[in-house]
């Protein structure tokens with residue numbers, strides 16, 4: 001049994017320190033939309049590398065979806081910096097608080113670097129990044145075999161790092177939801193689930 005340490009009143013949306021009690025609607029919408037898109041991208045990427053038959057179609061999907069993730073990541077970061085994040089419960093060990101914060105910033109860094117590296121791979125290979133038929137993005141790296149090799153390796157490596165961090169993040173989120181039951185999970189869930197959690201704690 002754990003103690004709920006987040007200060008919440010019915011009328012207030014923030015605690016005494018000015019931290020919100022949960023992530024705002026935009027943050028929650030972006031979190032779950034982008035989680036689905038990023039997980040899909042990891043599978044599309046791997047499938048693209050293993051199926052010659054499907055490669056052209058998958059690549060046509062991989063590029064615009066990856067650029068959409070980059071644009072949404074900008075909106076998400078601005079929203080996060082402006083509105084902050086809820087405090088973690090006070091009884092969580094310090095190393096876990098540090099790891100949680102660090103892993104969130106690593107996830108942000110990967111949400112920016114992976115699409116940029118992918119765009120770089122296409123540029124270095126001398127191919128356009130096609131968003132829609134006839135709509136292409138300008139190159140962001142010189143067309144050169146060495147640039148191509150380095151960027152391609154970096155894109156692949158960081159994609160595997162993202163996969164590993166997402167798995168750890170998923171385990172941590174489920175540990176909060178099912179083992180600790182400390183309200184951390186409900187800060188990222190739709191309002192209905194959040195309010196049910198609050199009622200059950202009373």
Ligand code: HEM
Nearest residue numbers: 041042045046049063066067069114115118119129156159
């Ligand atoms: C969050 C965004 C992205 C994720 C998670 C992602 C993930 C992946 C993965 C898992 C692979 C397979 C890597 C391997 O097995 O070596 C891959 C390959 C690739 N990705 Fe992405 N990617 C993203 C964004 C992009 C973007 C925006 C572009 C281009 C505009 C792009 C272009 C490519 C290309 C060209 C390859 C194949 C490289 C080759 O032929 O070796 N990616 N991606």
Ligand code: HEM
Nearest residue numbers: 034035038039080100104107108166170173184185187188
């Ligand atoms: C590609 C997949 C995912 C990415 C990139 C991602 C990224 C993030 C980031 C950066 C945060 C910090 C809040 C923010 O600033 O936006 C966060 C929080 C959170 N995520 Fe995810 N997430 C992913 C998938 C998931 C999944 C699958 C779950 C659960 C099943 C989950 C549950 C949560 C929860 C509960 C929080 C709030 C934690 C807290 O208050 O510290 N996430 N996520």
